[in-house]
Amino acid sequence: MAKVPTNFWPMMGLAAFMASTAQAGVTPEEAAKLKTVLTPSGAEKAGNATGEIPAWTGGMAYQPQLATAKTVGDPHAGDHKVLTIDASNADKYAARLSAGMLQMLKTFPGFHMDIYPTHRDAAWPDYRNQNTFLNATRASLKDHFPIQAYAGYPFPIPKNGEEIAWNSNYQFRGYAVTSINSGYLVPAGRSPILTSKFLSFKQADVDNPSGNYDSWNGLSFVTVSRYTAPPARAGEMLLAWDDGTSGKQPYSVWQYLVGQRRVRKAPNIKYDGTYPDCSGFAGSDEIEVWNGDTDRYDMKLIGKKEMYIPYDNNGLYNTTPAEAYGPNFINPDVLRWELHRVWVVDFQVAPGFRHSIPHRTVYFDEDTYGAALADEYNAAGTMFRENIGFSYGQPGFPALFFQPNAVYDLHGGGYCTLSMFHFKDGDQGFQLTPPRPMSAWQPDMLAAESAR
Secondary structure, three states: OOOOOOOOOOOOOOOOOOOOOOOOOOOEEEEEHHHEEOOOOOEEEOOOOOOOOOOOOOOOOOHHHHOOOOOOOOOOOOOOOOOEEEEOOOHHHHOOOOOOHHHHHOOOOOOEEEEEEOOOOOOOHHHHHHHHHHHHHOOOEEOOOOEOOOEEEEEEOOHHHHHHHHHHHOOOOEEEEEEEEEEEEOOOOOOOOEEEEEEEEOOOOOHHHOOOOOOOOOEEEEEEEEEEEOOOOOOOOEEEEEEOOOOOOEEEEEEEEOOOEEEEEOOOOOOEEEEEHOOOOHHHHHHOOOOOOOEEEEEEEEEEEEEEEEEEOHHHEEEEEEEHHHOOOOOOOHHOOEEEEEEEEEEEOOOOOOOOOOOOEEEEOOOOOOEEEEEEEOOOOOOEEEEEEEOOEEHHHOOOOOOOOEEEOOOOOEEEEEOOOOOHHHOEEEOOOOOHHHHHHHOOOOHOOOOO
């Protein structure tokens, strides 16, 4: 039986290939701004000069009765559109669009963006806010991994692009949660194909509200996924350990295949390794638009910008797949876009490394650090993919998640959705569940739990 490694260091990620000197956290004077002019996550509390972005006043209200709800409603369903952007007026609003969204508007006839009033719904439990405040002065980067960071954003006052990328990795998603997710592949001009439906149980020990940095076992998360569809995958199971260390133990994945009736070590789903549910449309670090270790990229912080990004897309999740997925793009009428401040980070593959996406520009929501958009370029310098994340609010935590996303092929057409929810189709968003002991997260438990 595989056991949890004993040589945990409280860092997050896989093997570090490049060395760097640890960078100190911010000063206590800077950190104090998190309790005055900045939100607990480090965003500007104030609105923008035009009033289109309002001030942050606390985010969504906490509603604990919704922590186990299978649907999350749509708190902004009564809003009216501010404007619609399509190919005919895209150039007028180009300053507030990513290069990829501008290309989407001009490439796909009928695609449009409905802009709605901006809501700053981001909120976090008190323990997260307290830990984020502590992380501000104690956390640092060493060998491309954060140290002295626990149960909050490591770098709420970020100084560079790599710190922002790690903040995105440390987004709040709950401590122990279940969800039912689905994935669809939509070849150009064709109907959606269900590639996965699975029940997921995830436990993020780095977010244990009863723990602290000194007692943390070093695990960032463990997750088990049980596939129920399509029929060829029913009964398949997947177990993943993210060891949360500097790489002394690898990120590990085990798989139970019904046809083989055995548990085997699976290839690690990391970096640009093909994400199996997307048939080549997406790599592993394109899940959630961006995720994972930072050592293969040089990440340059371009700055902060006001942009239209997907936001408060609860309406998308209250659809059926047939209502949501068109032959060339997700139905624009069920999507919502808002004006928000974003951190713009330019990713260039680091010297000595290779990656199928050698250059990407990622746009991180200022309030949550969720990756909302990514313009992705191939080795020839041509943009070939646009990656779009669709946030939704779940007041039972409370939290605003940038988890489900869609990757578009800008050359050949078609798209793939990742970890999507469709409540009308039996899916469910994150629900709180009791935490499990580590004995429940061992590879030999997969065969016992698997069932068609």
